[in-house]
Amino acid sequence: MNAAAQAGAGARDGLSAWIAPARTALVIIDMQVDFAAPDGQIGQWGVDLSAVPPALEKAQALAAAARKAGTPVVFVALVTRKETDSVAWRERMRRRGGDAESDSGLCRAGTRGVDFYGPQPLPGEPVVEKARYSGFHQADLDGVLKGLKVDTLVVAGLTTECCVDCTVRDAFHLDYHVFVARDACAAYEPDVHEAALKSLELNCAILVDTDQVVAAWEEAA
DSSP, X not given: OOHHHHHHHHHHHHHHHHTOTTTEXXXXXXXXXXXXXXXXHHHHTTOOOTTHHHHHHHHHHHHHXXXXXXXXXXXXXXXXXXXXXXXXXXXXHHHTTXXXXXXXXXXXXXXXXXXXXXXXXXXXXXXXXXXXXXXXTTSSHHHHHHXXXXXXXXXXXXXXXXXXXXXXXXXXXXXXXXXXXXXXXXXXXXXXXXHHHHHHXXXXXXXXOHHHHHHHHHHXX
């Protein structure tokens, strides 16, 4: 085996231990109709969604590999309500020219917009609802993960610079080891996606590809 092959094998062996199923959860963030479907709110606003389907496909592959290996899969969903829209939340919308008093909004409770799009939770898999960007802010993600007795996260989701970024940073602050599956995340603009990944890699997380994670979990299955 040449030096390059040995280095590659060493990296794979390390990843297998770092994201072993006994210590790791796959966290899928905000892969929901309003963010990902052509008829969701973002799609209706005319935003280019072309980066989303490949990320959904990769997240689905991660979920399948996780389940086969016995790695817990946790879904995080934005669910908003008029009564949980804070003053700052509404004022930011108003200052950007939006209707701060409208009862419409992204991922409103009781609408199709909150439904998962792409990977779907199986019966018994945890679903954590949040009303802000981070899955840890006034939500029970930390409690769910502690209940699973994991200290490591593999993260996929939408969008890279917003809810993925905020959740990953909070996870790091709570002393979780965080791996971001870069090809299982997406932003609506490629440069924003790449910038967010670079910032997370510099400060909070290790970047991996879906194929690396799947291979590591296949070894453990």
